[in-house]
Amino acid sequence: MKLIPCLIVIMVTLSGCLPHSNDFPKSIEQDRNINPNYLVEAPFAGWIEGLPKIKAPQGFNWRQFEGITLRMISENTPPSSALAANIDKFEEITGIKVLIEQSELSTVIEKVGLDFNAKAGNYHIIYADPYQILPRYAEHFEDLYKFEKDPFMPHIPGGINDFIESHLNVVSFFENNNRLLTLPYDATTMVLAYRKDVFQKYKDLFFEEMGFDWIPGPSLTWDDYYTIANWINEKVQDGIITEVKYGTGHQAKRHDSLMNDFSNILAANGGNFIEGELFNRIGTTTHVESAMDTKVALKSIEFYEKLIQISAPGSTSWDWNDLAREFAQGYIAMTPQWHEYSSQYENSEDSKVAGKVGWAILPKGLKRHAHTFGGTGIGINKYATIEEKKAAWLFLIWATSPQSQYMILKSKEGGSTPTRYSVYELPDVKRGMQPGTLESKQMPNLLPMQATFEAWKNENIYVRPKMRQWRQIDTFIFTELSKMIFQKQSPEKTAVEIHRKINQSINN
Numbered sequence: 001m002k003l004i005p006c007l008i009v010i011m012v013t014l015s016g017c018l019p020h021s022n023d024f025p026k027s028i029e030q031d032r033n034i035n036p037n038y039l040v041e042a043p044f045a046g047w048i049e050g051l052p053k054i055k056a057p058q059g060f061n062w063r064q065f066e067g068i069t070l071r072m073i074s075e076n077t078p079p080s081s082a083l084a085a086n087i088d089k090f091e092e093i094t095g096i097k098v099l100i101e102q103s104e105l106s107t108v109i110e111k112v113g114l115d116f117n118a119k120a121g122n123y124h125i126i127y128a129d130p131y132q133i134l135p136r137y138a139e140h141f142e143d144l145y146k147f148e149k150d151p152f153m154p155h156i157p158g159g160i161n162d163f164i165e166s167h168l169n170v171v172s173f174f175e176n177n178n179r180l181l182t183l184p185y186d187a188t189t190m191v192l193a194y195r196k197d198v199f200q201k202y203k204d205l206f207f208e209e210m211g212f213d214w215i216p217g218p219s220l221t222w223d224d225y226y227t228i229a230n231w232i233n234e235k236v237q238d239g240i241i242t243e244v245k246y247g248t249g250h251q252a253k254r255h256d257s258l259m260n261d262f263s264n265i266l267a268a269n270g271g272n273f274i275e276g277e278l279f280n281r282i283g284t285t286t287h288v289e290s291a292m293d294t295k296v297a298l299k300s301i302e303f304y305e306k307l308i309q310i311s312a313p314g315s316t317s318w319d320w321n322d323l324a325r326e327f328a329q330g331y332i333a334m335t336p337q338w339h340e341y342s343s344q345y346e347n348s349e350d351s352k353v354a355g356k357v358g359w360a361i362l363p364k365g366l367k368r369h370a371h372t373f374g375g376t377g378i379g380i381n382k383y384a385t386i387e388e389k390k391a392a393w394l395f396l397i398w399a400t401s402p403q404s405q406y407m408i409l410k411s412k413e414g415g416s417t418p419t420r421y422s423v424y425e426l427p428d429v430k431r432g433m434q435p436g437t438l439e440s441k442q443m444p445n446l447l448p449m450q451a452t453f454e455a456w457k458n459e460n461i462y463v464r465p466k467m468r469q470w471r472q473i474d475t476f477i478f479t480e481l482s483k484m485i486f487q488k489q490s491p492e493k494t495a496v497e498i499h500r501k502i503n504q505s506i507n508n
Contacts, residue, residue: 268365
């Protein structure tokens, strides 16, 4: 194996020079066998030219944790399914067994909470939703800087700066960046999916009647979006448009999906659920107040009610999975959706819209474009044993490595889009972003990436409040919005109740 020299780092113990230290004990034998001054490429197969490689100090034994079984709990997501299908690549090299348990997010939250509160350490690797798990249980996660700064352990390939910055700040830290709680794992983001065939076929007719170009893009506003959806509905009823049944559909079920769907509009209008700039996206435990008593909040609620009234009737019972299914069946012309559903839409065995889907940034509101970010990181349970933590660290750096992310991207399980800058620089990945290329068929989740890159820009991304009360607040928001959608209360009453219950949750 090739030896790569590295600089000897002189550990300075003066306060403030290195804020993180490793407090894990090392044996004399370990110190004697490992040379931290030289890095050796890890023995994993399938390295891709141009991507940073996993490296370890000379003499590091990749099988020293052989026989350990790690349990990971995760939401049922494409990257976790792809990892589970390829886990043998990690297990064969390390001798570590990894069991990946996948459930609905609400179940994951409940099980993680029980495990942390009991300090049981039953789940060693945690899928840490940055809104509903990380803020509430931040102190229960191991500080990953302990491993990253340990000269006797492998480090993050490409370094922490290879992770996309806007993702890292949201999913990996809470309150400050002194403790690295997770490594970015997935990056699903809401953008606009639309039927290219429908928009192209009726483009001239729409322009003739309505006077503007309706192709989704930066100039489209939410008012335009409403106009387009309503126009398509009318033409469907008149028998002119036959390719779809509805102009738009939404994930407006009494569920977390409803809060996310509404958030795009609220944030685009310059509103927020909480006062302030969302704590620089790192989160806070300091006292804050609701911002849902503003004119912008009410205007956003009123618009959302109006929009759902012209959406596909099933919208009020659909979450993101239901909406994806209906869009894939060809019923809907356009919809805000998580971009990683592209692989489902392009699967011709189950989808009727393969090759017909375009992607764009979401419409502009009163202030800006806003796209709800749903990415998540994976971290280590601090109640695991020292050996389990070290074994889990090996898994984390492998699972989030550029090579693994590239593998997941190409996985037949659908995969997910990488959280690494380096992966997007690969020539075949760049080609995969162009419709019709061989690479776009091999990696269909790349098709929305031009729009998603725009959504990830600081001025376009929307991050929900990262605070310990968020899970309860989230429930208040989608419950009150659902009452309005089913005409049980007015938009004004909805705004008042959301505002009151947010402050109630904060003050309690």
